[in-house]
Amino acid sequence: MSKERIQISEALYDIMPSDYQDLVKSATYGKEDRGWKDIGTSKELIEQHSLCAGCPESMAFRYILASLPNPEDTVMVGSTGCTSLVFPMVAVHNIHSLFGNQNAIASGLKRALSVRFPGRVKDVVVLAGDGATVDIGLDMTLQAWFRQEKFTTICFDNELYANTGGQESGLMQKGFVAKMAPVGKLFDKVRLPEIARESGCHYVVNCTVSKPSLVEKVIRNAVHIAREIGPTYLQLYTPCILEIGKNSMEGLQEMRDSEKPTERFAYKEYISEPAKQLLTELAAKDKERKAAAKQLAAQAQAN
């Protein structure tokens, strides 16, 4: 899609909703170096959402949507849960179908887009909660990786079933007392990042969303690697402040506490050899592009 596709007919301009007018005027579709710094100066690709006040998931959504390298040709796939409350407000095409089948949907979608648009970039990004990714949908999560499907899987890990009211999930910590874990969870947090690596993912990151610049970096890497090489997986800690007994303003601190070097969300990444090579090439191209832009700017000033 090019930006012309979203233009409004002049005759109908005044009756279009203001959020759509803003999207046409100042969204960042097609902007080459879009990123988290555009937040506040451009129209974000997310409108008012109905998540809880202070929910770290809403921060994650904003950073991710600001960081997608190619939103004008990106289709997102969600699943049932808190994220499904947000997707209707997102200005990229997105699919919700069932609970847990997101990586199967994305497999079919990516292949259809490859058949229909040969030679054109169409990115597919899955974004689902930990119940959808690791419990009910684990089979389809892993099988998509085994098949080397070329899309990114993002898991919003809040370590429980938030939307249904805080039940035990596979990514919950051992010993945590929750609904359906009345005497505490009896087994360890599932080590999905390691499983992802063994299952054929070319880029795996485990981190929190406390730093927007970090989210931007890992999203860009994950999407580029998935586009060119194979599956990528991001596990992002988005604590459910409601269910762990925190207040609205405490989400950020919770993430900072959990990303300390000895904690379970200390930054961890795995990059396969072909993915490393791609990132090096992309970095070189980026450097070249910036140097050329600088030169142009200098010339313009000289003239």
Add this chain to the structure above:
Amino acid sequence: MAEIKSVIGTQNKKGQTYTDTWKMMNEAPRTPSFFTGSEVIKEALRRASCDVMIAYPITPQSEAAALIGELFAEGYIGDYFRGESEFAVMSQCAGSAFGGARVFTTTAGPGTMRAMENFPMWAGARLPIQMIVTCRGINSPLSIQPDTLEIAYLLNTGMLVWHAETAQDFFDWILKGYMVSEEPDVHLPLALCCDGFFVTHTKDVVNLTPADMCLPPYDPYRSPVPCMDMECPPVRMMRDPFVMKSNYISYATHASWQQEIWAAVERSRKHSIHWLNGLIDTENTDADIVIVASGTAVSQGREAIRLLEDEGVRCGLVKVKTLRPWPEEEIREATKNAKHIFVPEFNVTGWLAKEIRATVPNHQRVHAGPHVCGGMTMPPEIIVSEIKTALGMKTFSLAGRGS
């Protein structure tokens, strides 16, 4: 505005000519060929301009699903792969259809049941996927034998459901099925059912359309809902997500969408009549006795009618082709003279007889049977026996029935 060019008359990469479907199905020369039902599915797909086919092994559809893989290797299908389970396959089909592809898959029995959560989702998302269902037993202990019970579960999903009698039906309906389900005022998935083994694994003479003609490609922009490919504006779909709201607007939205799905099933009626030459076929419906059946029970009914004629009993026949849309008026009209209506079925519950009882006046005329199930065959003699017994005529006892 850019000129819109028709693709009719142009060639695809395999050298097949995109042909007006009506001409291809009704006017082009046909070649008689001796094929199994599975091979017929492959031959139909060769001509279907299908973008994506997703396969999974389950008897008795495995052969057809693998043969379509050969078509992919030859370059007739855009993409093809084996999924990990029927639930996943049906979701993968959904993903491809959301992305604007013409999609095909096949399943059977326990596979249909495992995938069931997907079917109302397909209909609700208006995805015109075609799924072949080669019916087999779903009971425990494990059975792989023919049995049509699974069709009963498909009837309320919002999908179109057709029931083929022969391999010829199968060939024609696969191609015609896309024409009905892709109409913008329909745009619903189609479950094209047949009785496993009886149709898939037996050979029959089937008249094929020319192999160098194929259907026009699917146009995903002739759809009542946007195609998820970022080629049209990503509108904000709603102010509030309806999913968990407990308010009247939310209920009304869901209710009206459900009603719209069933209205679309109804709107498929006119297109199905056009392509299938009516939702039912009838023979001698002025007779006092009429057999109403679908699938291979129709063939057995036809044989029973021949046997009864030898004994001077005249009997009519109604072949039900589409179960959704349900041919309510047609069945009422075709059975208006009947004093007795017999409904032979390959399942234990008699779901077709229940539908017919709910359709015709004086429903005590409907005899739900004979039923066979679990893979048993239905010799025409047991239909004859059922009819003669009901009429108070003397009938020979049949082996194994204990009468």
